[in-house]
Amino acid sequence: MLHIEPKDVTVPEFHKLLLGGVAPRPIALVSTLSKDGRPNLSPYSFFNAFGANPPIIAFSPARRGRDASLKDTYNNLIDTKECVVQAVTYSMVEQISLASSEYPSDVDEFIKSGLTPIKSDIVKPYRVEESPFQMECKLLEIKSYGEKGGSANLAVCEVLKLHIKNEVMKDGNIEPNLIDLVARMSANYYCRANGESIFVVEKPGSNIGVGFDNIPEFIKHSEIYSANDLAKFAGISSIPTIEEVKKFKTELEKESFQINLSLEKDFFEYQNLNDYKRMLKISLLLLSKNKDDKKYLEYTAKCALQNNDKEFAWKTALLQNII
Numbered sequence: 228m229l230h231i232e233p234k235d236v237t238v239p240e241f242h243k244l245l246l247g248g249v250a251p252r253p254i255a256l257v258s259t260l261s262k263d264g265r266p267n268l269s270p271y272s273f274f275n276a277f278g279a280n281p282p283i284i285a286f287s288p289a290r291r292g293r294d295a296s297l298k299d300t301y302n303n304l305i306d307t308k309e310c311v312v313q314a315v316t317y318s319m320v321e322q323i324s325l326a327s328s329e330y331p332s333d334v335d336e337f338i339k340s341g342l343t344p345i346k347s348d349i350v351k352p353y354r355v356e357e358s359p360f361q362m363e364c365k366l367l368e369i370k371s372y373g374e375k376g377g378s379a380n381l382a383v384c385e386v387l388k389l390h391i392k393n394e395v396m397k398d399g400n401i402e403p404n405l406i407d408l409v410a411r412m413s414a415n416y417y418c419r420a421n422g423e424s425i426f427v428v429e430k431p432g433s434n435i436g437v438g439f440d441n442i443p444e445f446i447k448h449s450e451i452y453s454a455n456d457l458a459k460f461a462g463i464s465s466i467p468t469i470e471e472v473k474k475f476k477t478e479l480e481k482e483s484f485q486i487n488l489s490l491e492k493d494f495f496e497y498q499n500l501n502d503y504k505r506m507l508k509i510s511l512l513l514l515s516k517n518k519d520d521k522k523y524l525e526y527t528a529k530c531a532l533q534n535n536d537k538e539f540a541w542k543t544a545l546l547q548n549i550i
């Protein structure tokens with residue numbers, strides 16, 4: 228492992244490493260007006276939301292690394308106390324990158340980037356038409372942490388009004404694949420939140436998991452379960468009893484079942500189909516031939532976990548104890 232304190236390296240080096248690990252970061256596309264009414268538009272990825280009542284967001288127009296000077300967004304916020312912050316989608320990422328160029332203060336980045344200004348309802352700065360998610364905001368405070376190159380200026384804002392395009396909505400929620408957001412990583416890397424990079428992790432909610440410490444050793448030491456699989460096992464609120472596992476086995480054995488190819492081939496066909504119930508039927512047949520071949524039960528439990536059927540996974544894993 229590397230062990231680094233800020234004093235050990237240069238500021239740009241620390242900055243680079245910091246941003247490699249604090250990633251991916253959402254991007255705020257911040258629209259402001261100067262005190263004499265000139266529009267300004269710049270992206271900021273030191274950005275997040277911090278509460279909903281009242282709705283609070285914050286971003287940091289830091290001092291320039293080069294000469295510690297203040298950015299136009301910072302100066303405009305101090306002067307006018309208003310901004311519009313929009314989400315950045317894949318379709319506009321090159322334009323927001325262009326808007327990040329260090330244009331002189333009197334240059335309007337809406338014009339340079341080709342993004343379209345539209346009037347806001349409450350604040351004076353313009354909204355960006357291309358973004359499907361726009362927040363009209365008032366500045367609550369700016370907290371500065373130093374006056375050197377790279378020093379943070381945390382601009383904390385209250386969201387006064389949200390504008391969301393209908394086409395990114397589904398059943399009352401913003402659908403991640405429809406909004407197609409991008410995030411900033413380190414150096415020139417970005418990432419796109421869509422397709423296979425979006426996945427579901429069930430919230431524990433009121434369900435209190437039994438924890439890793441209650442997982443039997445033979446499950447913990449399996450070579451087939453990953454750490455994520457074990458965490459799903461640990462997330463069940465109570466482990467099935469041996470009686471429940473026996474009942475589960477008896478009920479499964481009652482169902483008739485046809486083999487199409489060979490036992491092993493059918494097993495992996497059903498794995499591809501996420502049909503863990505049929506996988507288990509075949510596992511039991513395979514185990515009746517070779518009692519040591521427990522891996523099929525483990526693959527079956529793993530498949531059930533991947534489909535968030537923790538109860539089935541536990542019962543399958545525990546079958547090892549009664550066979």
Ligand SMILES: Cc1cc2nc3c(=O)[nH]c(=O)nc-3n(C[C@H](O)[C@H](O)[C@H](O)COP(=O)(O)O)c2cc1C
Nearest residue numbers: 269270271272273287288289298299300327328329
């Ligand atoms: C995706 C992206 C994210 C950025 N995030 C930040 C940031 O969080 N803080 C910052 O000070 N500069 C950030 N920058 C650089 C500013 O956008 C850049 O300095 C810009 O010229 C500032 O414009 P302004 O002086 O008009 O406010 C970022 C640039 C890009 C492309």
